[in-house]
Structure formats: structure tokens, C-alpha cells
Amino acid sequence: MNDDFKDFDLTPTLSFDVEENSDEKINLAKEEKKEVFKEEEIELSEEEKKMVEAFVEKIDLTNSNSVLQYGAGAQKKIADFSGVALNNVKSKDLGEVGDMLSSVVVQLKDFENGEEKKGIFSFFKKQSQKIDNMKAKYGKVEDNINKICTSLEKHQIQLLKDIAMLDKMYEVNLAYLKELNMYILAGKKKLESSRNGELKRLSDLAISTGRTEDAQRANDFASLCDRFEKKIHDLELTKMVSIQMAPQIRLIQNNDSIMSEKIQSTIVNTIPLWKSQIVLALGVAHSTNAIKAQNEVTNMTNELLRKNAETLKMSSIETAKAAERGIVDIETLKTTNEALISTLDEVMTIQNQGREKRKEAEKELKGIEEQLKNKLLELRR
Numbered sequence: 586m587n588d589d590f591k592d593f594d595l596t597p598t599l600s601f602d603v604e605e606n607s608d609e610k611i612n613l614a615k616e617e618k619k620e621v622f623k624e625e626e627i628e629l630s631e632e633e634k635k636m637v638e639a640f641v642e643k644i645d646l647t648n649s650n651s652v653l654q655y656g657a658g659a660q661k662k663i664a665d666f667s668g669v670a671l672n673n674v675k676s677k678d679l680g681e682v683g684d685m686l687s688s689v690v691v692q693l694k695d696f697e698n699g700e701e702k703k704g705i706f707s708f709f710k711k712q713s714q715k716i717d718n719m720k721a722k723y724g725k726v727e728d729n730i731n732k733i734c735t736s737l738e739k740h741q742i743q744l745l746k747d748i749a750m751l752d753k754m755y756e757v758n759l760a761y762l763k764e765l766n767m768y769i770l771a772g773k774k775k776l777e778s779s780r781n782g783e784l785k786r787l788s789d790l791a792i793s794t795g796r797t798e799d800a801q802r803a804n805d806f807a808s809l810c811d812r813f814e815k816k817i818h819d820l821e822l823t824k825m826v827s828i829q830m831a832p833q834i835r836l837i838q839n840n841d842s843i844m845s846e847k848i849q850s851t852i853v854n855t856i857p858l859w860k861s862q863i864v865l866a867l868g869v870a871h872s873t874n875a876i877k878a879q880n881e882v883t884n885m886t887n888e889l890l891r892k893n894a895e896t897l898k899m900s901s902i903e904t905a906k907a908a909e910r911g912i913v914d915i916e917t918l919k920t921t922n923e924a925l926i927s928t929l930d931e932v933m934t935i936q937n938q939g940r941e942k943r944k945e946a947e948k949e950l951k952g953i954e955e956q957l958k959n960k961l962l963e964l965r966r
Contacts, residue, residue, distance in 0.1 A: 656768040
């Protein structure tokens with residue numbers, strides 16, 4: 586809280602002078618909280634009553650300046666006090682904190698579960714990324730929560746200072762109200778005594794003498810009384826402003842107290858609950874991912890077992906078939922035998938053909954030999 590209050594004197598004083606103390610200030614934030622008066626308990630002490638009685642004797646209705654300045658000091662104090670109160674007492678709100686809270690709520694809801702890719706390796710990679718993303722998001726939320734804690738604590742300190750300041754304001758207002766009451770009481774007593782005393786004497790004198798100047802004196806004094814009565818009425822209007830300020834101060838003080846309690850509840854209850862929920866959420870995420878990982882491993886194991894069983898089945902069947910199969914298949918022997926027979930048949934055919942050709946060649950050789958021999962015999966002749 587800024588030290589913007591003036592150092593108002595709480596001791597009631599009665600004077601025809603207007604105090605010029607508008608530049609002096611009071612630090613109400615450092616004042617200890619005191620027990621304040623209730624409006625209905627405002628009563629004048631014996632000393633204050635004597636002060637009023639003494640001041641009544643000093644009031645001179647024939648002094649225009651005295652009547653003009655009557656109660657002006659108290660009115661100025663009320664005006665100065667009202668101005669300071671207007672500048673310093675404001676309704677507090679949690680607009681900034683409310684925006685931060687809304688932002689946190691949005692972030693808490695903004696956790697997306699993307700589609701998972703199939704496959705054991707892509708599964709573990711995906712889950713690891715999800716955990717990292719979740720931790721990063723929760724880290725941002727935690728930072729915002731810490732900022733909210735700091736902001737709320739500052740708001741609470743400010744509100745507590747304002748509550749103490751409002752107590753002081755209420756006390757100052759009651760002191761000025763008492764002073765204003767003393768002016769009004771003194772003025773009414775002076776007005777009553779003047780009308781019943783001096784005005785009655787002047788009126789009786791004017792009636793008895795019948796002189797114009799005596800009648801004018803009575804009329805002038807009556808006008809002075811009327812002017813003074815209007816001045817007292819102005820003081821009563823100022824008094825009403827001071828009376829209205831008392832419940833206004835209490836209303837603002839009550840609002841500050843309620844907001845301070847709400848802030849305290851937020852710091853003590855809500856924010857720790859948020860942090861607990863963050864821990865639980867991370868724990869649940871870890872557990873959920875562990876369960877998913879275990880299920881994925883189990884599914885993969887079952888798939889491998891099924892594939893291995895199928896492979897073993899096929900291998901066993903092929904092995905059994907191979908075991909029951911001979912070294913050489915019958916079909917192979919048949920084919921080989923047929924090929925061998927065919928080969929032998931061809932060989933025999935070739936041999937027979939060769940034999941026939943040799944016989945023919947032998948005949949031809951004999952014929953050639955015979956021809957040669959005959960030719961030689963012819964040469965000998």
C-alpha cells in the first residue's frame with residue numbers, strides 16, 4: 586500500500602480557522618490495528634462537552650467571516666479524507682490470477698493421445714515420446730502454478746495491509762464525525778440561545794418603540810440567525826457524507842477479508858491439490874505405459890511362439906517325408922533303366938550296322954584285291 590494518507594489529527598478541535606495541512610501524509614500501513622468505535626457509541630466526554638459549551642460563547646453571529654468559516658475546518662478534513670479514501674481504497678479482484686488459472690486448466694486438459702504405430706520397437710519409441718511430452722507439459726503447468734502462488738501471496742499481503750488501513754480509516758472517519766457533531770451541537774445551542782435571547786429582545790424592543798431602526802436591527806439579526814441555520818444545515822450534509830462513508834469502508838474491508846480468505850484457501854488447499862494430481866497423473870501414465878508395454882511383449886511372445894510352432898510343424902513334416910524316402914526313387918530307377926535299355930538298343934543297332942558295313946567293305950576289298958591281282962597278271966604277259 587502506498588503511504589498516501591495525510592496525518593489527520595484524531596483529537597476533536599473547535600476553531601473558526603481552516604487548517605492548511607493538505608500536503609502532510611500519514612502512513613496507515615504501519616499503524617497497529619486498534620479497537621474502533623461503533624457509530625452508535627459516539628458520545629462526547631465531559632471535557633468535550635465543556636469544550637462545546639465554551640465554544641458556544643465564542644460564536645458571534647454578527648461576525649460574517651466567523652459565520653462563513655464556522656465548521657469549515659471540519660468540512661475540509663472530511664473532504665480531504667474522502668479524497669484520499671477514494672484514491673486509495675479500491676475493490677480488489679483476481680483478474681490476472683484468474684487468467685493464469687484458466688490457462689492452467691486449459692493446459693491440464695490439453696493432453697492428446699496420438700495413434701500408436703504397430704510393432705514392438707515403434708511401440709516403445711512412441712511410449713517414451715509420450716512420457717517425455719507429458720513431463721514437458723506438466724513442467725509448464727507447474728511453472729504457471731508457482732507463478733500463481735507468488736502472485737496470490739502478493740495479493741494476500743496487499744489485502745491484509747488494506748484491511749489494517751481500512752480500520753484506521755474507519756477510526757479517522759469517526760473522529761471527524763465526532764468533531765463535526767461538536768460543531769453542529771455548538772451551533773444549534775448558539776442558534777437557540779440567540780433566537781430566544783438576543784432576537785427576542787430586539788423584537789420586543791422594536792415592538793415597544795415602534796422605531797424603524799429597531800425593527801431593522803431585529804430583522805438583520807433574524808437574517809443572521811437564518812444564515813447561521815443554513816450553515817449548520819451544510820454541516821449536517823457533510824456529516825451525512827461521513828456517516829455514509831463508515832458502511833462503505835466496512836463493505837470494502839469485508840470484501841478484502843473474503844478475498845484474502847479465498848486466496849489463503851487457494852494457496853493451502855487448491856494448489857497443493859493440483860500438484861498432487863500432477864504426481865498422480867504421472868504415476869498413472871507410467872503404470873498405464875508399463876501395462877501397455879507388458880501386453881505388447883506378451884502379444885509379441887505369443888506371436889513368436891505361434892510362428893515357431895508353425896515352422897516346427899512344417900520342418901517336422903518335411904523331415905519325416907525325407908526320412909521315409911529311399912536313397913533312389915523308383916521312378917528314377919525306371920527312368921534310368923529305360924535310358925540304359927534304350928542306350929543298349931542303340932548300341933546294338935549301331936554294332937549290327939557296323940557289322941553289315943564291315944561285311945560289305947570286306948566284299949568290296951576282295952573285289953578290289955581281285956581286280957588288282959588280275960591287273961598284275963595282265964602285266965606279266
